[in-house]
Amino acid sequence: MAEGLFRAIGYQKTAVADIARELGMSPANVYLFFPSKSAINEAITARLLEGVASDLEAIADGPGAAPDRLRAMLRALHARHLALFFSQKRMHDMVSAAMSEHWGVISGFIARIEAAMGRVIADGARRGEFAPIDPAEGARMLKQATLCWTHPVLIADAMDKRQVEEAQMAGELDGMLDLLIRGLRPDS
């Protein structure tokens, strides 16, 4: 129904009249499906984030050692944001706006990812791969420590101004993950 929407849309620049024309409707009719323009934006964003979140959850709840899964999750999250920035700038801008303006979708997305990371940490602790830290707290710290690599605004900042290479950034993230995972390990 609203499938056609998610194709040729750019955030904040296209009017609902454009969307309606794209769908072969009148502008008024769009409001039978969405309560407001910002609801449309949120729906598009939610659609995008849903894909990311389910990918990360697949990693979190999949096989492998807990540290490896954490590493894979954060690498994947970083890679997704980087890809967005380079190949779908409009979407990147929309997600950036969603974060700085604290849209509704974002908090759910973050909670979902933190929960997934929390599960991995709890699992790792159960298996003796991690120290018995509070999973929720650990997950939040991981998120905050890697903010540079997963926050759209900070990524854009790094790429725009400092001219950081893509590979170098990924390398630094790996170093950070080494440090954090060392910190999570139990005393031996």
Add this chain to the structure above:
Amino acid sequence: MAEGLFRAIGYQKTAVADIARELGMSPANVYLFFPSKSAINEAITARLLEGVASDLEAIADGPGAAPDRLRAMLRALHARHLALFFSQKRMHDMVSAAMSEHWGVISGFIARIEAAMGRVIADGARRGEFAPIDPAEGARMLKQATLCWTHPVLIADAMDKRQVEEAQMAGELDGMLDLLIRGLRPDS
């Protein structure tokens, strides 16, 4: 000479005419001391950051265990930014602008602090308190992992929207520092 400047000035809102009046000069005369308006802003910012940097260097090069000094440095840095945000919003805004617009002063300031943290890490490694990690790399990671608590824009964001308590924020920083310092320790 330019001492009188640093009192009653607000960033980006006061004209050089105001500064000149404050100093009992004509606007034109100000340009004998500063090459441009932005040079005045940078000078004010540099003055502020100089104080912070020298405080942190005193901690870095002072007595105590390396982990404790690192912790003290980052706590102090966080506290300074928080204090700025609450009691000198104009200055906070100026530093924020300096960071987002990448003024000249900033890179020097960051380099200085990273160097100081690097010295502490190297010192700790020499004494066996830390694993033999590359000091520069370790310092950069510490900086990035604690960005939430030391980046003016992120602090403002956290305080404005999420209504985070001051104490809670400091507590989370402590947790983060625990994790990071655990990660830096040598295998035992």
Add this chain to the structure above:
DNA sequence: GAACTGACGAAAGTCAATATTCGTCAGTGA
């Protein structure tokens, strides 16, 4: 001639009038 200034062009910022866009609602056709 050293220290400073008034006056001025260029650039940036301000604000109100204008033009778009949002979202509603009575109304059309099936």
Add this chain to the structure above:
DNA sequence: TCACTGACGAATATTGACTTTCGTCAGTTC
């Protein structure tokens, strides 16, 4: 009744005239 629309008031964006500010320079004062 249901799926939809044209027309319209309210809210938001854009334009452009006007004002302020920046930074220079010839010129004044001591």
